[in-house]
Amino acid sequence: xxxxxxxxxxxxxxxGENLTVYCNSSSVFSSLQWYRQEPGEGPVLLVTVxxxxxxxxxxxxxxQFGDARKDSSLHITAAQPGDTGLYLCAGPPxxxxxxxxxxxxxxxxx
Amino acid sequence: NAGVTQTPKFRILKIGQSMTLQCAQDMNHNxxxxxxxxxxxxxxxxxxxVGAGITDKGEVPNGYNVSRSTTEDFPLRLELAAPSQTxxxxxxxxxxxxxxxxxxxxxxxxxxx
Numbered sequence: 347x348x349x350x351x352x353x354x355x356x357x358x359x360x361x362g363e364n365l366t367v368y369c370n371s372s373s374v375f376s377s378l379q380w381y382r383q384e385p386g387e388g389p390v391l392l393v394t395v396x397x398x399x400x401x402x403x404x405x406x407x408x409x410q411f412g413d414a415r416k417d418s419s420l421h422i423t424a425a426q427p428g429d430t431g432l433y434l435c436a437g438p439p440x441x442x443x444x445x446x447x448x449x450x451x452x453x454x455x456x
Numbered sequence: 457n458a459g460v461t462q463t464p465k466f467r468i469l470k471i472g473q474s475m476t477l478q479c480a481q482d483m484n485h486n487x488x489x490x491x492x493x494x495x496x497x498x499x500x501x502x503x504x505x506v507g508a509g510i511t512d513k514g515e516v517p518n519g520y521n522v523s524r525s526t527t528e529d530f531p532l533r534l535e536l537a538a539p540s541q542t543x544x545x546x547x548x549x550x551x552x553x554x555x556x557x558x559x560x561x562x563x564x565x566x567x568x569x
Contacts, residue, residue: 352498379557386562386563387562387563388460388546388548388560388561388562388563389499389546389558389560390560391557391558391559394557434498434499436499436558442487442504442506443489443501443504443514444489444501444558445501446491446498446499446500447498448497448498449496449497449498451496
């Protein structure tokens with residue numbers, strides 16, 4: 347059973363379009379993180395959300411943590427080819443480790 | 457700072473061979489982790505360590521072993537390699553557990569044939 351479910355699994359869009367990807371769980375998390383992974387590299391942290399209902403912005407990326415702290419979303423405005431990558435959400439189920447979702451593979455075509 | 461370094465970058469093993477994947481960090485992080493990532497998938501935790509001399513199993517520990525004799529190094533040992541261990545292996549570290557921000561190495565791409 348996957349603790350964190352991400353959707354969609356794949357997304358291919360044209361440059362300039364908007365998109366939203368989702369990270370859902372039946373469990374409450376104390377915090378959730380979003381990472382981006384480019385081909386051939388390790389994941390890099392984009393943001394951590396810790397408060398229910400929290401919204402954080404990172405340039406054209408908007409991250410939201412659900413009120414019940416069971417879900418999160420990532421919205422990208424006017425996507426660019428440089429946004430292409432695997433987007434992973436992660437949260438601490440317990441102790442000192444993270445559990446990762448399966449990821450959303452985003453391709454932005456010029 | 458070099459951050460998290462991993463060697464080798466690529467490796468091909470024959471079934472039954474053994475090898476050690478090296479991981480080192482120079483950020484004085486206490487917590488270190490080994491993950492594997494299969495094509496198009498997320499990360500699965502193999503083993504982790506909360507400090508020198510302390511290690512614990514993750515989700516998929518079978519076929520692997522680790523040791524942590526220093527704060528800087530966290531090698532992953534594969535014994536009797538099997539095709540199911542073909543994957544990309546990432547090492548990560550974090551300063552404090554409560555931060556949870558993990559810094560990842562560039563990965564080791566392993567093929568077992």
